[in-house]
Amino acid sequence: MADERAKFAAQTDIDFVIIGAGASGGIIARELAAAGFRVVVLEQGPYLRERDFEHDEFKYRQQRAITNDYDRQPNTFRMSEKEKAKVQPAIIYGRQVGGGTVHFTGNYWRFHEVDFIERSKLGPIAGTAFDDWPITYAEMEPYYTKTEWELGVSGVPGPFDPPRSEPFPLPPLPIKSSGVLAERGAHKLGWHAAPAPMAIISQPYRGRSACLHCGFCEFFGCEANAKSSTLATVIQEAEKTGRCEIRPNSYVRKIETDKAGRVTGVTYFDENRRETFQAAKAVVLCANGAETPRLLLMSKSSRFPDGLANSSGKVGKYLMFNGHASATALFEQPLNEFKSVAVSRVIHDFYDSDPKRGYYGGGGIDTRFVSYPINFALRGLPPDSPRWGAQYKAMLREHYTRSLNASGHTTSLPVDTNNISLDPHVKDAWGLPVVRVTYKDHADDMKTMKFFQERCKELLEAAGAQKVWVRPVREQSFGFHLLGTCRMGNDPRSSVVDKYHRAHDVPNLFICDGSSFVTSGRGQPTCTIQALAFRASEHIVRIAKNGEIKSAV
Amino acid sequence: MLKSIEKEKFFESVRTMTIYGMFANPSYGGNYDEIGWKLLGFQSEFYFEPPFGVYDRDYQASQSNGGS
Numbered sequence: 001m002a003d004e005r006a007k008f009a010a011q012t013d014i015d016f017v018i019i020g021a022g023a024s025g026g027i028i029a030r031e032l033a034a035a036g037f038r039v040v041v042l043e044q045g046p047y048l049r050e051r052d053f054e055h056d057e058f059k060y061r062q063q064r065a066i067t068n069d070y071d072r073q074p075n076t077f078r079m080s081e082k083e084k085a086k087v088q089p090a091i092i093y094g095r096q097v098g099g100g101t102v103h104f105t106g107n108y109w110r111f112h113e114v115d116f117i118e119r120s121k122l123g124p125i126a127g128t129a130f131d132d133w134p135i136t137y138a139e140m141e142p143y144y145t146k147t148e149w150e151l152g153v154s155g156v157p158g159p160f161d162p163p164r165s166e167p168f169p170l171p172p173l174p175i176k177s178s179g180v181l182a183e184r185g186a187h188k189l190g191w192h193a194a195p196a197p198m199a200i201i202s203q204p205y206r207g208r209s210a211c212l213h214c215g216f217c218e219f220f221g222c223e224a225n226a227k228s229s230t231l232a233t234v235i236q237e238a239e240k241t242g243r244c245e246i247r248p249n250s251y252v253r254k255i256e257t258d259k260a261g262r263v264t265g266v267t268y269f270d271e272n273r274r275e276t277f278q279a280a281k282a283v284v285l286c287a288n289g290a291e292t293p294r295l296l297l298m299s300k301s302s303r304f305p306d307g308l309a310n311s312s313g314k315v316g317k318y319l320m321f322n323g324h325a326s327a328t329a330l331f332e333q334p335l336n337e338f339k340s341v342a343v344s345r346v347i348h349d350f351y352d353s354d355p356k357r358g359y360y361g362g363g364g365i366d367t368r369f370v371s372y373p374i375n376f377a378l379r380g381l382p383p384d385s386p387r388w389g390a391q392y393k394a395m396l397r398e399h400y401t402r403s404l405n406a407s408g409h410t411t412s413l414p415v416d417t418n419n420i421s422l423d424p425h426v427k428d429a430w431g432l433p434v435v436r437v438t439y440k441d442h443a444d445d446m447k448t449m450k451f452f453q454e455r456c457k458e459l460l461e462a463a464g465a466q467k468v469w470v471r472p473v474r475e476q477s478f479g480f481h482l483l484g485t486c487r488m489g490n491d492p493r494s495s496v497v498d499k500y501h502r503a504h505d506v507p508n509l510f511i512c513d514g515s516s517f518v519t520s521g522r523g524q525p526t527c528t529i530q531a532l533a534f535r536a537s538e539h540i541v542r543i544a545k546n547g548e549i550k551s552a553v
Numbered sequence: 554m555l556k557s558i559e560k561e562k563f564f565e566s567v568r569t570m571t572i573y574g575m576f577a578n579p580s581y582g583g584n585y586d587e588i589g590w591k592l593l594g595f596q597s598e599f600y601f602e603p604p605f606g607v608y609d610r611d612y613q614a615s616q617s618n619g620g621s
Binding site: 055056057058062174175176177179180181212213214215223224331333334335336337338339340372373374376377378387388389393396397400401 | 555559568569572573575576577578580581589590592593594595596597598599600601602603605606607608609611612
């Protein structure tokens, strides 16, 4: 079969450059190419396919084969602006075509109505930019439905779910022992465990085969192509239009602008580290909540001295990680949680913030397996266990198939002093300033995590665990979810993009990824990032077809 | 003797490397005949069928018997 994939010569007049082929970039690529535009997607990581992925914990966790590599791209971290940041891993993201949707667990929760209007409901919170979104759940609902159907999501509505216009396209994945125990515990406590919505297909769907329950989901690329990553779905469709080129190993260092303040294209390092310029009529930035603000801050010019699209000073601000809290338990019988997808039941009884608790916060709970063998042996046993010797070995044997985590996924507030900035001292392997993370959980976020850890403990005890243990909740210094750093809003003085993801300051620059979030949601952002991407695409197409994006070339 | 050094950095490195050798894929040269995985009860397979564990097996049985 002829390869119909586009490969544009350097001089070709391109309509859009998309930076980042991940959760949002993959979707926008397909939508813009399908609408007739010529699109180049620049992705810093490689272009791997399902045949390249392996069952290999050491490769994907210890050696970070498909996530950012701290040797070449270190981060620095500090808790407050008074400190000098230290080099230490502080963020993780997918670094290949498909981005984080390749290695994510597949938890695929919609936001609820309340997530978009929480400030109106609860009032302001000191020290934060807690606010309503400029869009509502009702406006987002068609795009949630679209993302579930276009990508392939398995589930059934739970008792606390927001209204939906269509059912899930696929029935839920089979229940696991962890799900049965979640139901058992929840029932005893008067809570509700519902089948987990997962971006993993339970039946054949649109030419892809169903999940084989091999268990290699979180941290791994799916060898069966059953995980509904953008790599397995929309990116393949974008290429089939013949108008979309995915250009891997392309590391963007600057978005270029002209004297009129319009974007003209981007400068990037190609796979041989040659600096290359790609012109475009417009740029869509989808590089994730850490790399997106970093790139804007690196794209400063005499016209944009504080970084591109940053007249508000909000680029990089209000970084949110989501809170995480868990408890672990040992059960009498084997659960074999290493088989099949990570999560089969979720509990949303504590989703809403309850003013009676005296602080802000909410979240969800799921039950899931503890870890793959290496990480289990390193730190999967209770903290008071022996760490070597015959007794350690005996405990590994006793615990591995019978251990279970209950995990709470919770809100983060948009704290004024939490942010992504450029480290003034540390450079990456390309000579660019690295991501500096300044982050300290808000006191309410800490209380929420502790509250959820208590609920996780209760759940496991009610489910009949033989032993339940926790590690103390500590302030977080590491983010899996990178949110809020180029927030969306109606007021250009307090936000970076408008409600259509167009930069307030630059008419032909669009930004859509986790950075667009105004508030954090309850710990599972991917579904909302992708619904935003479908919605943004529709508006970018509308704006482009109105003739509002004139060629700057 | 090991007790006296178990809090030291050197011991931590040796422990970590030993665990890699014991539990990483046999293709790296350790975990001979999947001996580490057998100890845990872990299996690296491409396909599993439900029921996966004892509790979901019993759950399915109770559902097919008309239970809740």
